[in-house]
Amino acid sequence: MTGVPEEPLDPLIHAPARLRIMVTLAALNDGDTLSFSRLQKLLDLTPGNLISHLRRLEDAHYVSTEKSGAGIASLTSVALTPRGRAALDGYTAALRELLRAL
Amino acid sequence: MDETGSGRSNEAFDDRNELDPGDAALLVEQTARQAQRAFDLVSPVAAAVGAGVFLVGYGAVWWSIRGEATYTGSPGWAIGVLYGAIGVAAIVGGTVARRATAGVRGRSARRQVAQAVAVGAAGIGAWMVQGALLHLGVPAEIVYGVYGPTVPLIALAAAGAGVAATRERWPELWLSVAIIAVASLSTFFGPQGAWGLTGLGAAVALLIYASAMWRRRAAKR
Numbered sequence: 001m002t003g004v005p006e007e008p009l010d011p012l013i014h015a016p017a018r019l020r021i022m023v024t025l026a027a028l029n030d031g032d033t034l035s036f037s038r039l040q041k042l043l044d045l046t047p048g049n050l051i052s053h054l055r056r057l058e059d060a061h062y063v064s065t066e067k068s069g070a071g072i073a074s075l076t077s078v079a080l081t082p083r084g085r086a087a088l089d090g091y092t093a094a095l096r097e098l099l100r101a102l
Numbered sequence: 103m104d105e106t107g108s109g110r111s112n113e114a115f116d117d118r119n120e121l122d123p124g125d126a127a128l129l130v131e132q133t134a135r136q137a138q139r140a141f142d143l144v145s146p147v148a149a150a151v152g153a154g155v156f157l158v159g160y161g162a163v164w165w166s167i168r169g170e171a172t173y174t175g176s177p178g179w180a181i182g183v184l185y186g187a188i189g190v191a192a193i194v195g196g197t198v199a200r201r202a203t204a205g206v207r208g209r210s211a212r213r214q215v216a217q218a219v220a221v222g223a224a225g226i227g228a229w230m231v232q233g234a235l236l237h238l239g240v241p242a243e244i245v246y247g248v249y250g251p252t253v254p255l256i257a258l259a260a261a262g263a264g265v266a267a268t269r270e271r272w273p274e275l276w277l278s279v280a281i282i283a284v285a286s287l288s289t290f291f292g293p294q295g296a297w298g299l300t301g302l303g304a305a306v307a308l309l310i311y312a313s314a315m316w317r318r319r320a321a322k323r
Contacts, residue, residue, distance in 0.1 A: 014121060020133045027137035031209030038205025042140055077207060092130060098123040 008098065012060050013091045017045060018053050022088045025063060025080040033066065033077035054078060062087055139319070143202045143214070144274065146319070149312035151194045153305040159187030160251060160301025164294060173243035173293045221261040228257035247293025251300050252285040259285070273311060280307040 013019055020043050028034055040050050057063040062084030066077045080088070121129065162183035166176045176184075203211060232254070236245045263278035284303030288296050 009123070009126070014126065016121060016129060019121070019126065019129055023130050023133040024137040027134060027141055028206065029208075029210045032211075033207050035205030035207070042137065079208075095123055095127050095130070099127055102123070 008094045010087055010091050010094075012056065012062070013087060015053075017043070017049065018057060019091075021050075021053055021057065022062065022080065022084065022091075025078060026085060026088055028079065033079040036065075036076040036078060039078055057084065060084075060087075141202055141206065143199055144271075144315070145198050146312040146315040148194050148198045149308045149315065152191055153308035153312065155187040155191040156301045156305040156308065159184040160297050160304070162187075163251070164298035164301060167247070167293055167297065170294070173247045175242055175246060217265045221258060221265065224257040224261035225254055228254035243293055248289050248296045251296045252289050255285050255300065255304070256282050273314060277307055277311045 013022055021039070024039065024042055025034060036047075036050070040047060043050065045053075054063060054065060058065060060083075061081055064079050064081050066079075068075050068077065162180045163176045166180035167173065199214075203214065232245055232249055235249060236242070259278040259281040263275055263282070266272075266274035266278055281304050284307065285300045288299035288303065291299060
């Protein structure tokens with residue numbers, strides 16, 4: 001696996017809101033995207049809060065966003081990237097190891 | 103992104119809000135469960151409504167022909183109740199599907215359209231044959247009394263079983279198989295058996311399925 005942090009718990013994912021974003025997007029089937037507004041509704045986050053978390057995840061190439069349409073009718077879709085899925089798998093595996101060691 | 107707003111202070115708060123591994127594991131589990139439920143096309147409530155639809159719709163037709171020595175057909179009120187019940191099922195099913203797929207785009211949406219086409223074609227094909235049988239002079243007792251309540255349902259359930267099998271959804275597969283079994287066996291008992299036993303059997307199968315779903319969800323809480 002390349003590009004997945006080697007720290008025990010990826011600090012980028014190990015924050016409540018970003019963890020919930022990643023897990024929610026991981027529940028989608030491969031090849032699916034979720035609209036920004038549905039993701040916001042599911043997670044009960046403010047638009048600004050969700051955008052800032054998505055930007056950080058997007059900067060790390062964990063999620064991808066795609067905008068379709070223009071103006072007020074535009075729609076932003078969000079999806080987990082293969083790198084993001086690998087990072088989440090690594091995070092949950094590390095979490096299990098940590099809990100086993102406790 | 104077109105959505106605007108500043109969340110930097112909230113984000114900073116979220117980063118400071120330390121999670122211990124136990125809390126993180128709990129959050130992963132809860133969020134995954136909520137997401138799976140939100141995107142799930144099947145619901146125990148819809149299955150329970152489906153059971154009610156079979157009891158009321160098929161039950162009304164059975165009630166209208168019970169005790170008849172010779173099949174004379176169902177009165178308008180019974181057919182009205184049947185189609186009303188089918189309408190309720192369509193509304194509930196459509197609402198559940200719309201909620202589950204809201205905001206989801208991509209491969210799943212295309213696959214669901216293809217599956218709906220397959221299931222719809224199976225049902226329409228079976229209803230077309232019903233019309234052909236009537237046209238060819240097959241008695242109404244068979245066309246409306248035996249074929250009508252069973253064969254289109256068997257065709258729909260068979261298509262549903264195929265969809266469930268390819269998606270490895272075993273409870274839905276067994277539900278479809280149970281409905282096929284009860285509908286095909288009930289044809290041996292004439293119009294009263296076909297309407298009464300199919301309605302009752304399908305309702306019981308759907309209630310068992312709904313209660314299994316509720317128990318599974320409760321166990322995961």
